[in-house]
Amino acid sequence: MKRIVSAILLLFIITACDDGDLKVDVIDFSDVPAQKCSDKYIVYKTKEAEMLILSVPEEVYVQLFKNDETLPDTPRVVEINSSNQVIYRQYNGTVSADNICPNVTAATPNVIEEWNATSGTIEITTTSIKTVDANNATRITGYKHNIVFKNITFQKPSGNQTYETYVFGDYTTSVSALAFGFDEEVxxxxxxxxxxxxxxxxxxxxxxxxxxxxxxxxxxxxxxxxxxxxxxxxxxxxxxxxxxxxxxxxxxxxxxxxxxxxxxxxxxxxxxxxxxxxxxxxxxxxxxxxxxxxxxxxxxxxxxxxxxxxxxxxxxxxxx
Structure with a gap:
């Protein structure tokens, strides 16, 4: 009898611990390239029926993704708030740029779950992308912006979820290489x-x-x-x-x-x-x-x- 009571008690404890507020969902976009909407200041990643979105005002975008290297251990930082948004969405079908970029987004697939970040910081570390020739001359062809969210808390249907460090990944911007169209006469x-x-x-x-x-x-x-x-x-x-x-x-x-x-x-x-x-x-x-x-x-x-x-x-x- 004691064994039966102990088994029931253990089952009760396990069931009680499976509370929605304690459930940790994994969102992983590490192998997915980042893209930007052409007419909006939204950088996003898509993976089958999932989307991870970074949406900021134009002036913040210009600050965060400036085409210039950041100094060592000195990332560009902004707070997550109602203007600087980080959003995770889950859809009922394969998602694409048409679901985020146009002013009138595609009607399908539909959003079935959305998490909104309520706090944390966005940190950007920028390095230049260079070509190198046989003379060891280099030319900058673009910039790689590594995006990390620090102490980010998502508000989701089943309760809050916090990451001390969440790596969004790299977003690349291109620049026109300097022509250097000089001849040999000065x-x-x-x-x-x-x-x-x-x-x-x-x-x-x-x-x-x-x-x-x-x-x-x-x-x-x-x-x-x-x-x-x-x-x-x-x-x-x-x-x-x-x-x-x-x-x-x-x-x-x-x-x-x-x-x-x-x-x-x-x-x-x-x-x-x-x-x-x-x-x-x-x-x-x-x-x-x-x-x-x-x-x-x-x-x-x-x-x-x-x-x-x-x-x-x-x-x-x-x-x-």
Whole structure:
């Protein structure tokens, strides 16, 4: 008899513990790529009849998914609230972008269960996606945004469910690679000692402190060198329209074309990186100065790319 009573008591305890508030459901989208609605600031994942949604206002989207690397251990963070929403949905059929992206969403399949996040934070860590060539030159082609929800609590029909860390995964944004459509001829400024390389709206500008020494009218046996620094500057600029020497030599500087991007060379280390190398040869009655940039890195905000082991900036001719 005691055994029967004990079995009934154990069954009662097990049944009592199967309370809806204690039930933990597993939602796993780890192997699913993230997508974005083209006309809405919604990043989402779909898996058969399930959807996981991150929906934020435009200004928050721009902040979270800025095309620039985040510093180590410094993700971009926003609170989950009524505007910054995280939602899990379960449908009664295979779900697609048509169920979230259009202003008038598809009538089917139907939502059979929805969880809404009521608290927690959204954290984004961004890294650049780069190509690398045989010269060790890199170019940024996009950015990978790793999305993690911290201390997120979902309100669901059977009760609340909390994750200390829930990894949403990676969302990738693309960027147009800088054209770098320069040829091998550069121009000396008509108003100062800057050296310009122009290609449409692109301008590559070398501005060295000791111009007379680096570009002396004398044939070199060994290349003359200088190191990128606060006084030996190199910058790449992209403008909204064609740019020329006239723009840089006009005072005050014109407001058009507009500057779209500027990348500045990182200070070098003598004989190691950020090296400006000049070779001078005779050219007719004058001298030709050929400039190579070795192991130079360009930076904008937190993002960088390399010109490679040896980049030909170009040549120009001077007359004694």
């Amino acid at each position: 121009d000396k400024s008509t108003c100062d000692n800057r050296i310009f390389d122009f290609a449409g709206g692109e301008a590559f500008i070398l501005d060295v402190a000791d111009y007379a020494t680096l570009f002396e009218n004398a044939v070199t046996t060994d290349p003359r060198t200088a190191t990128i620094s606060a006084t030996n500057k190199l910058s790449y600029r992209l403008y909204s329209n064609t740019i020329s020497n006239t723009y840089f030599c006009t005072t005050p500087q014109p407001t058009t074309p507009a500057l779209l991007q500027q990348w500045n060379a990182v200070d070098g280390v003598t004989d190691v990186s950020g090296i400006i190398e000049v070779t001078t040869t005779v050219y007719g009655t004058g001298f030709q100065h050929t400039i190579h940039l070795k192991k130079v890195t360009l930076k904008k905000d937190n993002s960088t790319f390399s010109l490679g082991d040896d980049y030909l900036f170009g040549s120009f001719i001077t007359n004694p």
